[in-house]
Every structure is written in C-alpha cells, then in structure tokens.
Amino acid sequence: MLEDPEIVKWSHLTDLGVERWIAGQREGRRGPSLAVCRPEDDELLGKVALRLPGRASPATTCDAIALGDKPAGELSYWVLPHARGRGVATAAVLAMLEQARGLGGMRSVVLDIEIDNLASIRVAERVGAIRREPTRVEHDRHGVPRTLAVFVARL
Numbered sequence: 001m002l003e004d005p006e007i008v009k010w011s012h013l014t015d016l017g018v019e020r021w022i023a024g025q026r027e028g029r030r031g032p033s034l035a036v037c038r039p040e041d042d043e044l045l046g047k048v049a050l051r052l053p054g055r056a057s058p059a060t061t062c063d064a065i066a067l068g069d070k071p072a073g074e075l076s077y078w079v080l081p082h083a084r085g086r087g088v089a090t091a092a093v094l095a096m097l098e099q100a101r102g103l104g105g106m107r108s109v110v111l112d113i114e115i116d117n118l119a120s121i122r123v124a125e126r127v128g129a130i131r132r133e134p135t136r137v138e139h140d141r142h143g144v145p146r147t148l149a150v151f152v153a154r155l
Contacts, residue, residue: 050074
C-alpha cells in the first residue's frame, strides 16, 4: 500500500503510520470507513469511506454542488493494484452508497476524482453519479496541485 503512488498521493496513511491510521479509521469520527476484502478469505483489496456533511472535503461545498444536492457527504475509496480492473471499486462504492441511504441526513454524495483517473471516472459513471462543472483544484499530500472532477450521486 505504502508504495502505491495512487494511494499515498491522497491518503493520510503515510503521515500517520499504519497503526494510527487504522485506529483513526475504526473511530469513524468523520463517517464510516470500511476495509474492502475478498469474501472467501478476507484478503484486503482496498478501502471505502463515507465522510458525513461538515466532515468532508471542500468538494462538498464547491461551486459544482447545487443547492438541491445539499447536505452532501463525500465518498472516497482506493483499491490495491492487484485488485484493480475487476469491479472491486464499483462494488465497494455501491455498497457504501446503500449505507449512505440508510444513514439519512444527506441528499447526495460527492466523488471527487482526478480528471486523468479514467478508471475512477468510469466507476462514478457506473454507479450513476453525474459529473458537474466546474472542476476544482486541490493540492495532494505532496503539495502538487491536482485538477479534480466533481461527481454527484443523489441518494
């Protein structure tokens, strides 16, 4: 995980260390965060998290979010390289969207995706999220500005 540039670009995992990061995810202060595992043997494939309104990134209040989308949560995920391209991300996002519907208090969930991450853009489209304009820029963990497309999934 720590060697994957796609994960370390955005995750606090490298900042905190594995033990503290896992403990923080279990606390769920910002919302539910779950490991994505293979059902037959619990092999770790990735992570999916829902950030509740007021506990999410600025993507949930940016110019791309319409008044009817609010309050909005934010859904994030990553999948380990060996598990990519097999539908794992789509299944994880669909499962977390279902959980979001059960929580109440949100009209929509935002997926904030780098514009050149075509695999994640396809995941957003597969789960019915709609791309909104304008794009936004956020700096990753290394201070590199990244252009992000904002997708909104209505609940």
